[in-house]
């Protein structure tokens with residue numbers, strides 16, 4: 001088991017890629033803290049993990065309006081687990097696909113809050129717990145539009161670029177010791193978000209979240225101990241490592 005008794009936290013664990021990552025981590029022996037907005041969805045993921053003999057706890061938290069509750073979450077995790085080995089900042093929203101000149105200010109700020117500010121606050125507040133792990137790993141979820149802006153992708157593209165940049169800053173500040181920071185670009189994956197961006201697309205033609213989750217497992221495991229400040233592209237990684 002690659003994550004035996006590791007304490008892991010996955011945001012957006014109630015659906016899509018986050019749910020697949022949570023299930024995979026649990027199947028590899030980890031405790032998984034399931035963080036997300038919708039309690040019922042987290043309970044579904046938790047039920048799946050328990051049914052498979054895994055261990056999970058749910059942490060319902062709205063990463064838009066509940067950021068002030070993160071210190072309370074950190075305290076609760078400290079009391080229950082004492083440390084944190086893996087943090088996956090996966091939760092995100094697409095916002096809307098529209099020309100920048102029409103982008104609404106409120107939506108712009110909402111996308112930034114969930115996609116950038118929340119991963120920053122979570123990482124900062126959970127840092128004391130991460131520092132207690134002998135090999136902590138933080139994995140941030142990027143996107144192809146993080147590396148080159150794309151017309152009509154508005155706030156989403158800008159937030160993913162910011163997340164990539166912030167990951168490099170974190171990685172630079174922890175360059176050779178302790179916590180590792182990397183990003184994963186899942187690439188097109190059959191989830192609700194992808195369907196929102198490409199409503200006409202047949203999801204059967206896309207990789208499933210379960211496939212993409214393998215890259216997150218790699219970055220969470222000791223097999224990537226020397227991988228720091230890197231941006232992994234799931235498609236490339238899966239091609240080279242699993243086929």
Ligand code: NDP
Nearest residue numbers: 012015016017037038062063064091092188189191193194
């Ligand atoms: P989904 O829409 O399926 O999942 C997004 C998750 O984020 C949901 O579980 C959602 O919870 C959670 N979330 C959204 N807003 C909040 C909030 N305010 N507070 C707490 N949780 C919230 O999308 P994906 O699985 O596709 O996306 C996962 C990550 O992968 C994202 O960061 C996305 O940008 C990235 N990505 C996805 C790609 C794809 O093709 N699918 C391609 C490139 C990147 P709830 O449902 O309860 O709101």
